[in-house]
Amino acid sequence: MAANGSGHAELLARHRAVMPGWLALYYEQPIELAHASGRRVTDREGRTYLDFFAGILTNAIGYDVAEISDAVRAQLDTGVLHSSTLYLIRAQVELAERIAGLSGIPDAKVFFTNSGTEANETALVLATQYRRSDQVLALRNSYHGRSFASMAVTGNRGWSASSLSPVKVSWVHGGYRYRSPFKDLSDADYVRACVADLREVLATTTAGDVACMIAEPIQGVGGFATPPDGLFAAFKEVLDEYGILFISDEVQTGWGRTGEHFWGIQAHGITPDAMTFAKGLGNGLAIGGVVARGDLMDCLSANSISTFGGNPVSTAGAAATLEYLLDHDLQANAAKMGERLIGGLRGIAEQRPAVGDVRGKGLMVGIELVGPDGEPDPKAATAVLEGTRERGLLVGRGGLHGNVIRLAPPMTVTEDEVAEALGILGDVL
Incomplete structure (x- = not known):
């Protein structure tokens, strides 16, 4: 699906040649999003992902919404x-x-x-x-x-x-x-x-x-x-x-x-x-x-x-x-799906000492990753970011120490999609 033969590696090289070095990119091998619908995005090389970061909380309704278009x-x-x-x-x-x-x-x-x-x-x-x-x-x-x-x-x-x-x-x-x-x-x-x-x-x-x-x-x-x-x-x-x-x-x-x-x-x-x-x-x-x-x-x-x-x-x-x-009362959906997401993550965290904290409200959820003595573990966050992408889920990263996974899917997210994300996060964590 790469346009004009330009895949991720070639586009990354061009990006680094003309864009500022301080412009942050996710992933060891950054991706270009080429198509999207609902809560799923497809990259230029044809891989589809469930999007749980929504362009940094910006695609609040999801993708390809007829009324907005x-x-x-x-x-x-x-x-x-x-x-x-x-x-x-x-x-x-x-x-x-x-x-x-x-x-x-x-x-x-x-x-x-x-x-x-x-x-x-x-x-x-x-x-x-x-x-x-x-x-x-x-x-x-x-x-x-x-x-x-x-x-x-x-x-x-x-x-x-x-x-x-x-x-x-x-x-x-x-x-x-x-x-x-x-x-x-x-x-x-x-x-x-x-x-x-x-x-x-x-x-x-x-x-x-x-x-x-x-x-x-x-x-x-x-x-x-x-x-x-x-x-x-x-x-x-x-x-x-x-x-x-x-x-x-x-x-x-x-x-x-x-x-x-x-x-x-x-x-x-x-x-x-x-x-x-x-x-x-x-x-x-x-x-x-x-x-x-x-x-x-x-x-x-x-x-x-x-x-x-x-x-x-x-x-x-x-x-x-x-x-x-x-x-569509998406505020109510954010409350309902957020409760499922946070509850599911706290259940996962009980068996995973690397999760120091699960916090947030609605569809703004943070997972703070820590080392054996409770110290911030940014390497673990990097591993989760990469691991979820490999399994078809896009998440965010933040925190003062770069050790927090951020989850903020479109507010139209469904029960099945929350369950899918929890399954992937459970495996990766």
């Missing part, structure tokens, strides 16, 4: 692929209205971008301008993107290439419980310890007038690290004392993927000042954005536009994706 084709048929935000875009306005209503944020306004990185960059601009402060609180083990400011608030040096920063960042405990100094505390005591740490950080490393805290409800690249429910509610009580804004990075946790809630932050019972989103909204189309309180969104005094953000094609496709997700 039809919406994109209908927009293409108009001939208007692009106009920029200097012109009215009907699909953009309609999608913004829908997201504002779903956000739960009062008087919400929406700004569309092309990625989660750009969304987080925008949120930081808004918060620092609104508060007239360049101080930001972020969580250890976090990931927020690859741009200058979003990289600066990424608490994982493996994904933050520079010590330079446009903002002054102070780091708070709480997101990654498994290797936290507070690991062995009860949920309530863990939250109290993290709140005490937050207060100490504010008192010792900031001037008090901090712009915002930005946090992922579940840390994605950090290995689907999942704090106890209520942590961010306790944090927000402290933030409110200082007038500090709270930004929830929902790039990976949004659109019902956690199963129990539509937005990840809802597990903590609070409404943030702003949320950033991307990935699953476009089901593969490039789209992200910020939804925020109207006064926060309108705080910029200079003009601005977005050349490509919220363009007619991406917003038409995203609107169809969101409609499909809601009409």
Whole structure:
């Protein structure tokens, strides 16, 4: 099936000749995905896989979904692929209205971008301008993107290439419980310890007038690290004392993927000042954005536009994706299939000491692999990544130490596909 005689080995050589050396590729022998349908993808050399990583959680509905493809084709048929935000875009306005209503944020306004990185960059601009402060609180083990400011608030040096920063960042405990100094505390005591740490950080490393805290409800690249429910509610009580804004990075946790809630932050019972989103909204189309309180969104005094953000094609496709997700109650399916997946993995883990932790919510599941003394074992994660591919299953990898297998299939995944994945994972582990 290799096009023009170009198989994986030849394409890899060409990739390495012209692409950056720091551009990560999975597998000892990287693959090109050439065809896809449902939850299965086929590589250029004809091998088919069950996809349990969904293009880094982005193909939320799966592949070759008629309703989404039809919406994109209908927009293409108009001939208007692009106009920029200097012109009215009907699909953009309609999608913004829908997201504002779903956000739960009062008087919400929406700004569309092309990625989660750009969304987080925008949120930081808004918060620092609104508060007239360049101080930001972020969580250890976090990931927020690859741009200058979003990289600066990424608490994982493996994904933050520079010590330079446009903002002054102070780091708070709480997101990654498994290797936290507070690991062995009860949920309530863990939250109290993290709140005490937050207060100490504010008192010792900031001037008090901090712009915002930005946090992922579940840390994605950090290995689907999942704090106890209520942590961010306790944090927000402290933030409110200082007038500090709270930004929830929902790039990976949004659109019902956690199963129990539509937005990840809802597990903590609070409404943030702003949320950033991307990935699953476009089901593969490039789209992200910020939804925020109207006064926060309108705080910029200079003009601005977005050349490509919220363009007619991406917003038409995203609107169809969101409609499909809601009409088919994929949040409920994420909850049901996630329970099966997590339960199955915990059963597997009982007989496999190399599995130190199985965690997550809904269809965001992390498997932390450890050595004999509980130390991180990234070599084991590499072996699982390769072993599952050999058996026809695609999974992700992450974590602070590169020792966590990440599972995030499309939200349309079926019981039979979960059982198939569990069988492969059981064999490989």
